[in-house]
Amino acid sequence: MKKLLILSTALSGFAFAASAQEVVVMSWGGAYGKSQNEAYLKPFTAETGIKTTMVDSDNPATPVKAMVEANNVTVDVVDIEYADAIRLCDEGLLETFDATMLPAGDDGTPAMDDFLPGAVTDCSVATIVFSTMYAYDTTKFPNGGPKTMADFFNMEAFPGKRGMRKGAKANLEMALMGDGVPAAEVYTVLATDEGVDRAFAMLDKIKTDTVWWEAGAQPPQLLADGEVAMSTAYNGRIFAAAVAEGKPFESVWDGQVYEYDVLAVPKGAKNKDAAMQFIVFATGTQRLADQAKYIAYGPARKSSGPLVGLYEDGKTEMAPYMPTDAANLNNALASDFEFWADRDTQLNERFNSWLLN
Amino acid sequence: MASPDISAENDVLRTVDGTPLKTALAIASRRARIRAFFLVLPLLIFILLTFAVPIGQMLSRSFTDDKFSANMVELGKWFDANGKAVPDEAAYAALAADLATASKDRSAGNVGTRINYELPGTRSLFTSAARKAEKMEAPFKEGMLALDPQWARPDLWAAMRSASAAATMNFYQAALDRQIGADGNFEAAPENTQIYVKLFIRTFVMSIVITGLCLLLGFPIAHLLAVLPLRHASLLMILVLLPFWTSLLVRTTSWMVLLQSQGVINDLLVWMNIVGDDGRLQMMYNQTGTIIAMTHILLPFMILPLYSVMKTIPPAYARAARSLGATSWTTFRRIYLPQTVSGIGAGGILCFILAVGYYITPALVGGADGTLISNQIAFHMQKSLNWSLAAALAAMLLASVLILYWAYDRIIGIDNMKLG
Numbered sequence: 001m002k003k004l005l006i007l008s009t010a011l012s013g014f015a016f017a018a019s020a021q022e023v024v025v026m027s028w029g030g031a032y033g034k035s036q037n038e039a040y041l042k043p044f045t046a047e048t049g050i051k052t053t054m055v056d057s058d059n060p061a062t063p064v065k066a067m068v069e070a071n072n073v074t075v076d077v078v079d080i081e082y083a084d085a086i087r088l089c090d091e092g093l094l095e096t097f098d099a100t101m102l103p104a105g106d107d108g109t110p111a112m113d114d115f116l117p118g119a120v121t122d123c124s125v126a127t128i129v130f131s132t133m134y135a136y137d138t139t140k141f142p143n144g145g146p147k148t149m150a151d152f153f154n155m156e157a158f159p160g161k162r163g164m165r166k167g168a169k170a171n172l173e174m175a176l177m178g179d180g181v182p183a184a185e186v187y188t189v190l191a192t193d194e195g196v197d198r199a200f201a202m203l204d205k206i207k208t209d210t211v212w213w214e215a216g217a218q219p220p221q222l223l224a225d226g227e228v229a230m231s232t233a234y235n236g237r238i239f240a241a242a243v244a245e246g247k248p249f250e251s252v253w254d255g256q257v258y259e260y261d262v263l264a265v266p267k268g269a270k271n272k273d274a275a276m277q278f279i280v281f282a283t284g285t286q287r288l289a290d291q292a293k294y295i296a297y298g299p300a301r302k303s304s305g306p307l308v309g310l311y312e313d314g315k316t317e318m319a320p321y322m323p324t325d326a327a328n329l330n331n332a333l334a335s336d337f338e339f340w341a342d343r344d345t346q347l348n349e350r351f352n353s354w355l356l357n
Numbered sequence: 358m359a360s361p362d363i364s365a366e367n368d369v370l371r372t373v374d375g376t377p378l379k380t381a382l383a384i385a386s387r388r389a390r391i392r393a394f395f396l397v398l399p400l401l402i403f404i405l406l407t408f409a410v411p412i413g414q415m416l417s418r419s420f421t422d423d424k425f426s427a428n429m430v431e432l433g434k435w436f437d438a439n440g441k442a443v444p445d446e447a448a449y450a451a452l453a454a455d456l457a458t459a460s461k462d463r464s465a466g467n468v469g470t471r472i473n474y475e476l477p478g479t480r481s482l483f484t485s486a487a488r489k490a491e492k493m494e495a496p497f498k499e500g501m502l503a504l505d506p507q508w509a510r511p512d513l514w515a516a517m518r519s520a521s522a523a524a525t526m527n528f529y530q531a532a533l534d535r536q537i538g539a540d541g542n543f544e545a546a547p548e549n550t551q552i553y554v555k556l557f558i559r560t561f562v563m564s565i566v567i568t569g570l571c572l573l574l575g576f577p578i579a580h581l582l583a584v585l586p587l588r589h590a591s592l593l594m595i596l597v598l599l600p601f602w603t604s605l606l607v608r609t610t611s612w613m614v615l616l617q618s619q620g621v622i623n624d625l626l627v628w629m630n631i632v633g634d635d636g637r638l639q640m641m642y643n644q645t646g647t648i649i650a651m652t653h654i655l656l657p658f659m660i661l662p663l664y665s666v667m668k669t670i671p672p673a674y675a676r677a678a679r680s681l682g683a684t685s686w687t688t689f690r691r692i693y694l695p696q697t698v699s700g701i702g703a704g705g706i707l708c709f710i711l712a713v714g715y716y717i718t719p720a721l722v723g724g725a726d727g728t729l730i731s732n733q734i735a736f737h738m739q740k741s742l743n744w745s746l747a748a749a750l751a752a753m754l755l756a757s758v759l760i761l762y763w764a765y766d767r768i769i770g771i772d773n774m775k776l777g
């Protein structure tokens with residue numbers, strides 16, 4: 001049965017000519033993929049001579065299961081969300097990572113102390129802290145724009161269409177925070193049926209005026225088109241649009257939901273050793289600080305923090321745009337991976353049927 | 358063939374070498390059939406290997422799922438021996454033993470996921486219990502219940518019992534919006550999670566609407582193509598075929614540019630003062646957007662079969678009808694239209710089947726209420742990774758399309774379907 005599956009899928013699968021030493025990295029594309037290309041891939045090739053290639057995906061976690069089961073793993077490194085990494089690791093779809101391979105920070109701190117808490121797991125190493133927050137078009141609100149998460153759900157005071165990611169994750173937490181639940185209690189409330197109902201009731205307020213996006217590059221596009229007045233987004237994409245392209249977008253950090261983004265190796269990857277080498281390289285102090293030069297995602301190592309300076313244009317200070325900047329952490333929520341590993345399926349099904357009705 | 362020897366002894370016609378004509382004919386036609394079969398064989402093998410076998414395997418996932426049964430062997434044995442009996446110490450011992458093994462093989466997540474499909478929120482029960490199961494000692498029942506009292510739930514044991522057999526109809530139940538209730542029997546899922554039946558209905562209704570629109574728009578164009586002189590008809594034909602030269606994604610995104618609330622059409626309407634600036638038409642991210650974009654994309658599939666049938670209709674009949682005193686409408690209704698029925702059938706079934714399975718266009722312009730069942734299948738394939746449910750939904754879609762095809766065969770007849 002399994003052989004037949006491999007044979008038949010291989011026939012209709014990708015044709016990939018694997019060369020001797022090469023690392024294929026699958027990431028999220030857009031401005032984020034570009035920043036990784038500059039900060040990780042190109043320096044890695046320059047230093048080791050191993051060829052690197054970047055492949056884009058809306059969510060690299062989704063092809064991993066298909067590839068591993070079909071025994072046709074075409075990528076060597078995937079960049080995935082923390083909760084997905086835990087889940088995939090539990091299901092045996094990722095190679096285990098030897099944490100002793102990680103070097104100490106540039107300031108001498110041992111690796112396990114240098115990384116933020118929870119950043120290194122059995123199968124993955126975190127590179128950045130990214131955040132889902134919302135941004136608005138300042139030209140649509142000449143008399144002052146929204147300031148809090150509650151404003152996002154306030155259609156009377158701040159009219160205009162909304163953009164939200166199509167899925168339950170982060171939306172339900174934001175709905176509760178918009179309803180006044182403090183960040184520390186969000187997951188306790190969300191664990192109850194009444195809490196979930198309350199979150200959906202809040203989302204009902206904006207349901208008819210919401211455009212649902214799936215790719216990270218869509219929110220800046222929707223804002224630029226004028227299709228929406230405010231939209232949730234990955235903060236780095238908004239930064240890229242606002243600073244690199246000069247769009248009049250303003251970020252609202254109240255009620256942000258931040259999470260680690262990690263690098264992992266799918267089980268059965270063809271260039272496993274080179275892939276591990278790449279991960280060790282990419283999570284070095286200087287590399288993590290470098291990627292912050294291109295996009296506003298916080299490095300997962302403490303020793304990288306002081307090295308984060310200016311954006312690549314040489315003028316803009318990166319610090320205020322980081323999710324982990326003190327000013328932005330006022331009402332911030334760390335995404336709970338255990339909660340989502342458990343309830344992802346159920347809440348997404350509820351979300352899908354809520355969308356439909 | 359040699360001429361038949363008529364003056365044979367019995368009244369049977371024979372060929373020159375003596376075999377009866379009937380037998381010789383049978384041998385010859387069988388040889389011709391075998392030759393034809395071998396000519397088609399490479400194509401048949403290709404289709405079987407690249408199409409039928411992978412799809413068949415995918416669909417077989419809809420009624421088999423061994424994530425639980427392959428990993429929880431001891432528990433499976435207990436269920437075989439004890440059926441629906443209340444779980445006793447031996448059951449919990451088997452459970453603990455299996456969880457310990459699962460923890461070593463890193464399959465606890467898979468086991469939990471399988472049960473999570475039936476009873477949401479139970480995945481962590483398995484993953485956390487697996488970590489502790491290795492150190493557990495007898496009595497196991499107390500140990501497990503001390504870990505988490507949820508282990509005593511009857512619906513949990515019912516789910517585990519049904520999951521311990523690889524073959525299951527649970528995914529079809531889920532595809533029909535039914536789930537395991539608290540007592541262990543199947544019941545309708547709560548209102549707020551019922552989606553699939555509604556989606557199926559919506560898919561078929563929208564596909565019928567799209568096919569109807571394609572027919573309405575495509576019929577006049579096909580007729581024009583059929584009756585114009587060749588020079589003009591060729592130019593028009595190139596225009597009909599032009600969309601095939603552009604990527605599907607490009608066509609869909611250009612509709613997005615046109616239909617957006619700040620898009621070309623709305624800007625035009627506001628400029629002409631037909632609608633106010635805050636009364637812009639919502640033509641995107643809803644069913645309207647899906648219907649418009651898909652009609653555009655499927656139109657050539659309706660026009661071409663209609664055109665090829667209309668080309669073969671001799672104009673003499675219509676002229677004869679007019680000369681006998683029929684009005685234009687009667688001529689059309691009673692003479693022309695019946696002759697085009699086979700083309701309508703071909704174009705209609707082509708458009709309908711394509712529309713029912715369409716995924717990209719509803720995903721891009723459909724928003725929340727313009728999405729079809731194929732988007733839900735894609736969601737289960739890619740995001741929730743519940744391939745068995747995706748396979749069940751796909752199997753039901755395939756079955757309904759086959760039933761419609763059979764109905765079409767009874768009403769119009771496949772042999773009457775002409776593509777040219």
